[in-house]
Amino acid sequence: MSEFVNFHFDVDGDNFVSAGQASVKVKKNLREMGLDPDIIRRVSIAMYEGEINMVIHAGGGVADVNVYKDYIEIILDDHGPGIPNVELAMQEGYSTASDHVRSLGFGAGMGLSNMKRYTDDMQIDSTVGVGTKITMRVNME
Amino acid sequence: MTVNQLATKYAFSVVTMPEGEKIVSGCYVGDLLSWVMGRAKAGNVWVTIMSNLNVVAVASLVDVSCVILAEGVTLDKEIVDMAVEKGVNILSSSKTAFETLKDIASEL
Incomplete structure (x- = not known):
């Protein structure tokens, strides 16, 4: 495997209002690396959606962003309840978020579909009662 | 047109303006x-x-x-400080989103 730069974050599951700090930090780090603004935008939005999902549904987790020469990999890993039906969860508008979450502007059922929209590849590995691992890739060109 | 020019021409209240030269x-x-x-x-421009x-993070x-911010919505100081730190320009209007956009549409 080629050399890469890793950014690792523990996503706090307790503070929903300030969730998303890891994504904003990733954006700053990628900017400092001089990457293409559109690539940075796609990576940081996809990661933010995943980060918010981990806070809403899984009580937090860990996030890794690996920057390779040709692509950026985002890995989001949690030990939450898992996704019983991934196909259903992927549908725009499907949401199991609470009213509180919705009152903050989230829970529109667009998170996973936005993650797919902004990345070149997305794999969801989820087991009910064990957790969810999402691996996304954004190609550099 | 820059955010600075937009704010001045249409008399928006400036909540934060850390990067006023951004083009709308x-x-x-x-x-x-x-x-x-x-x-x-x-x-x-996001109305x-x-x-x-979370508005600051998304912006x-x-x-x-x-x-x-339409309808005269205000922000807590903590959020204003975060917006400045993140380079997010925030304007405010007492008008509805529709009226706000009707005013500035020709500039966008």
């Missing part, structure tokens, strides 16, 4: 944050009535040129 192009109106992230484009901290990630 197009607009997105919405309060559901994932819709904004999925649909808004870099450089857009919303949401007022929590920063989407690279909007500025946020316009």
Whole structure:
């Protein structure tokens, strides 16, 4: 495997209002690396959606962003309840978020579909009662 | 037109203006944050009535040129400070989102 730069974050599951700090930090780090603004935008939005999902549904987790020469990999890993039906969860508008979450502007059922929209590849590995691992890739060109 | 020029010409209240030379192009109106992230484009003016901290994160990630808070919505100081730190321009209007956009549409 080629050399890469890793950014690792523990996503706090307790503070929903300030969730998303890891994504904003990733954006700053990628900017400092001089990457293409559109690539940075796609990576940081996809990661933010995943980060918010981990806070809403899984009580937090860990996030890794690996920057390779040709692509950026985002890995989001949690030990939450898992996704019983991934196909259903992927549908725009499907949401199991609470009213509180919705009152903050989230829970529109667009998170996973936005993650797919902004990345070149997305794999969801989820087991009910064990957790969810999402691996996304954004190609550099 | 820059955010600075937009604010002056249309007499918006300036909540934050850390990067006033950003160019405004197009607009997105919405309060559901994932819709904004999925649909808004870099450089857009984002008109919303949401007022929590996540607005700053989304505005920063989407690279909007500025946020316009419609209906006289205000922000807590903590959020204002965060916006300045993240380079997010925020304007405020007492008008509705529709009226706000009607005024500035020809500039976008």
